[in-house]
Amino acid sequence: MKKIIANKEIEVNEEGYLVDFKQWDREICECIAGECNVVMTEKHWEVIEYLQDKHLKEEPLSIRGIKKSGVINIKEFYALFPGGPLKKSTLIAGIPKPKSCI
Amino acid sequence: MGTKVKKMLFILSKATIENAYAAFVMANGARMEGIESEIFFTFFGLEAIQKKKLEHLHVATVGNPGMHIPTMLGGLPGVEALATKMMKKEMEKLDMPPIGEFLEILSDSGCRLWACKLAVDMFHLKEEDLIDELDGILTIGDFYSRADQEGCQLLFI
Numbered sequence: 644m645k646k647i648i649a650n651k652e653i654e655v656n657e658e659g660y661l662v663d664f665k666q667w668d669r670e671i672c673e674c675i676a677g678e679c680n681v682v683m684t685e686k687h688w689e690v691i692e693y694l695q696d697k698h699l700k701e702e703p704l705s706i707r708g709i710k711k712s713g714v715i716n717i718k719e720f721y722a723l724f725p726g727g728p729l730k731k732s733t734l735i736a737g738i739p740k741p742k743s744c745i
Numbered sequence: 746m747g748t749k750v751k752k753m754l755f756i757l758s759k760a761t762i763e764n765a766y767a768a769f770v771m772a773n774g775a776r777m778e779g780i781e782s783e784i785f786f787t788f789f790g791l792e793a794i795q796k797k798k799l800e801h802l803h804v805a806t807v808g809n810p811g812m813h814i815p816t817m818l819g820g821l822p823g824v825e826a827l828a829t830k831m832m833k834k835e836m837e838k839l840d841m842p843p844i845g846e847f848l849e850i851l852s853d854s855g856c857r858l859w860a861c862k863l864a865v866d867m868f869h870l871k872e873e874d875l876i877d878e879l880d881g882i883l884t885i886g887d888f889y890s891r892a893d894q895e896g897c898q899l900l901f902i
Contacts, residue, residue, distance in 0.1 A: 703840070705840055706773065706777065706850055706854065707840055707842050707846070707850065708840075710846075710849075710850060710853070716853065717850060717853035717854055718853045718855075721776075721853075721854060721855055725779070726779035727777055727778050727779035728777070729777055730777065730778070730779075743840075744770055744774055745770060745773060745774075745839070745840065745841055745842075
């Protein structure tokens with residue numbers, strides 16, 4: 644389905660995740676973050692870049708991966724994206740929601 | 746659509762690896778969905794939070810029909826160790842952390858970890874025997890009082 648984000652028509656799935664990562668840009672990112680009540684800071688961008696890098700390399704995301712990432716620790720991760728950090732951060736990063744149970 | 750579950754409270758009473766992981770995966774899964782979670786370790790569940798024992802949990806090969814091996818065979822020396830080794834290998838393939846690391850992840854994720862006072866006394870354990878991430882030692886009454894809001898679920902494992 645289509646959704647207007649930052650005055651652009653974007654293709655998203657029923658949970659609001661971007662279908663095509665190529666449509667993602669920083670403006671869209673800020674808008675989705677706003678909907679999640681997240682105000683983007685330098686640290687948020689760092690995490691988003693890490694997640695996108697993993698996505699492009701087709702490496703699966705997990706909370707254990709976050710712990711080992713060297714970018715952020717788990718406590719900070721929960722603080723930056725409250726209420727389901729991996730779900731929210733991937734939504735904001737414009738990449739698919741992780742399918743793993745861990 | 747949001748879930749109506751707001752808080753998951755787990756009671757882990759067994760020391761087998763499959764039960765500990767069931768509790769940990771569900772508690773972590775709750776946090777990942779923005780649901781509060783807490784685990785109360787009682788009786789043999791305490792093995793999972795004892796520094797000296799937590800990396801030595803075993804899968805049950807006796808009295809476990811899911812293993813599909815005859816009970817008498819499951820009791821032979823080395824069978825339980827072998828089955829445990831195989832299971833740990835499969836878990837590593839799925840990037841499931843070992844017990845100690847999983848407890849760190851849970852604690853960092855805001856999952857509260859409690860030891861049962863009665864069981865701690867019964868097994869003559871001291872606080873220094875238990876993991877540093879432990880939030881405290883509670884009575885069952887104290888633990889029930891943690892179910893302090895709408896949408897709490899209590900699960901015995």
